[in-house]
Amino acid sequence: MPNEFNEEELMAAARAAREHAYAPYSAFAVGAALLCEDGSVVLGCNVENASYGMTICAERGAVAAAVAQGKRRFTAIAVAGSAEGATPPCGGCRQVLSEFAPGLRVLYSHGETHVNVAIEELLPAAFELP
Ligand code: THU
Numbered sequence: 001m002p003n004e005f006n007e008e009e010l011m012a013a014a015r016a017a018r019e020h021a022y023a024p025y026s027a028f029a030v031g032a033a034l035l036c037e038d039g040s041v042v043l044g045c046n047v048e049n050a051s052y053g054m055t056i057c058a059e060r061g062a063v064a065a066a067v068a069q070g071k072r073r074f075t076a077i078a079v080a081g082s083a084e085g086a087t088p089p090c091g092g093c094r095q096v097l098s099e100f101a102p103g104l105r106v107l108y109s110h111g112e113t114h115v116n117v118a119i120e121e122l123l124p125a126a127f128e129l130p
Helices: 007-018 058-068 089-102
Strands: 029-035 041-045 074-080 107-111 113-118
Touching: 007 029, 007 041, 007 058, 007 074, 007 107, 007 113, 029 058, 041 058, 058 074, 058 089, 074 089
Parallel strands: 074 107
Antiparallel strands: 029 041, 029 074, 107 113
């Protein structure tokens, strides 16, 4: 399990994945790179739809792709937005990330730099079925 990882490499992968974003409605491209405990990296990007609410965020796309590959344990995710400011994961994606990844490190872009926080800092009281 890679407890240590190269933050710059993971963020570079997210920035590369952002190139595949399908965002004709918002023009806001997002890429995600999910580092799995086996060391592999699964990518995601936002996929928008003419029915706006059907839009899939980059983070949830990456989680769905990883789970479909039999990967359910994650070490970190990098999220790269196209804003000059910060692109932290939306609330819904925080909940989805929490499901699979206690202790997950979340790297999100802030212009050319990034912030590194634990998922519990972003979502302190994630919903769990009792
Ligand atoms: N978006 C993401 O992909 N991830 C987030 O965490 C925030 C928002 C996308 C959804 C939509 O395609 C665009 O950014 C603007 O909201």
